[in-house]
Amino acid sequence: MKSFGERIADALIEDGVLQPAQFDEAMAQQKTQGGRLLKILLDRQYVTELDMMVSLGRTLGAAPINLARVKVPAEVADLVPRDLARNHQLLPIAKLGNLLYVAMADPLNVLALDDVKQITQLEVVPLIATENMVAEAISSLDTQNSQQLDQIIRDENVEIEISEDQPLEEVDVTATDAGAAPVIRVANLMFASCVKDKASDIHLECYEKSLKLRYRVDGALYDYPAPPKSMQGALISRLKIMAHLDISERRLPQDGRIRIRMAGRDIDFRMSFLPTKYGEKVVGRILDKSAxxxxxxxxxxxxxxxxxxxxxxxxxxxxxxxxxxxxxxxxxxxxxxxxxxxxxxxxxxxxxx
Incomplete structure (x- = not known):
């Protein structure tokens, strides 16, 4: 019985985009060096991802989709958490009634289909897209989110006040142009977007090569565009200063409070800093007194x-x-x-x- 990769290779040969001799060479490499057959074909540049997508769609009876030509509504893309979308290499692109159309690099990934169905409570219709297309589409949405966060700050009168058993001290951190201190701008974006999306918590986590920013909305955590790893130390120090905490203490947990005034509303953030292997984890619990x-x-x-x-x-x-x-x-x-x-x-x- 032929493997899945061999079936797709046969379809590529039938479509005239792969030569039998090239297929034999790829099979020989797989036997001696291991690896996935379809990846070997791509690495050797015998076929393109687009060729493979079309042949894969014909073989599986699933429609291919060119994500570069599709405008994905943010409200549809956000139906699936970003970390799950990245892990499974998929992206929801349209919703029609109880049907959710999902572009996937691997439409045979049953676990991915089950995860999406469980999260969205919708019937999933898989479409085929290349891995690069899915990754670029997710990256584009993250960029749009970042630009929207910038606009939030411009639209709202955001002022940060520091308060913890001391007189209120107003800090001028409302500047959001390119000349503003990057760490101040990022901190503002974090707080403003959190309030705007009616989140209850902020989670900033440090990993070996990256940061992860998540907000808890309606009880579930969702990924948001995270600042670069290079900003980790400065950003955490900034948050500690705002919460009147010791920026030099990185080995013990610390708790503090930050107050934000946004559009005339006073909002408290109860901040917790917890040492971890790759840096301090920051959790902010939001208390909106107006609510x-x-x-x-x-x-x-x-x-x-x-x-x-x-x-x-x-x-x-x-x-x-x-x-x-x-x-x-x-x-x-x-x-x-x-x-x-x-x-x-x-x-x-x-x-x-």
Whole structure:
């Protein structure tokens, strides 16, 4: 029985783009040196990726797609996290009803198809694209995201204020032109895009040769364009300065707070710095005070839950435990409860760790 690579090679020969002698040479190299047959054909420049894409599509009964000529809507591409898209070499390009059309370098990758279906809850229609096409399309989307982040800063009146048991100190970091300090500009972009996308957390992680920036939106982490590895030390030091922490301490965990004023809203970032093998991991938890208003009726509780909760709030003594995963609304629930019992006859004290 012929292998998958041999079947595609036969299709390439039938299409007249690969000579039988070239196929024999590639097979001989595979037997002596190992490796994937299709990669050997590409490395020897016997065929192009486009040739292979067309023949592969004909063999598998899947349509080829030239991503260079397709404008992928950001809202469709964002249906699949970037790290998963890169790992599986795929990119969603269109959505029609409950069908999601996905360009893939390997449309036979069942694990990739299952992952996309599970994440999106849509039926996946695989299309064939080359590895380079998929990589370039993802890179282009990341570039567009970066440009959009620049525009966010221009559109919004973003001011960074440093606050931690000290008088507020206003810092002029609103400049976003090419002449601004790059590390200041990147920090601004991180905070502004996080607020704009209604994220609950920022995660900046250090790897051996790169940084990874992710935001938690609706309980799930999503990849965002990350700053270069060369900026790691300066960026982390900048964040520590803003949080009134010791920039020279890199061996012990540190916690602090940064306050942002964006479009008239005061937003707190609770910052944590944790030493790791390749640098300090930074996690920022966002507390948007403007989103903490409302009443118990606005919490989305069922009638029975609402009755139990309000009854517990009216008890003269006792304890209410609020638990849940990140971004589930614990802080908002507590603030709402405090607002509910905040009456002139009561004296309220909060004890926080």
């Amino acid at each position: 903490l208003g409302g009443t118990v009726a606005d919490l989305g509780l069922s009638p029975e839950q609402h009755k139990i909760f309000t009854s517990a709030l009216n008890e003269p003594q006792g304890m209410i435990l609020v638990t849940g995963p990140t971004g589930s609304g614990k802080t908002r629930t507590l603030y709402t409860a405090l607002a509910e019992v905040n009456q002139p006859q009561y004296n309220i004290i909060t004890v926080e760790d």
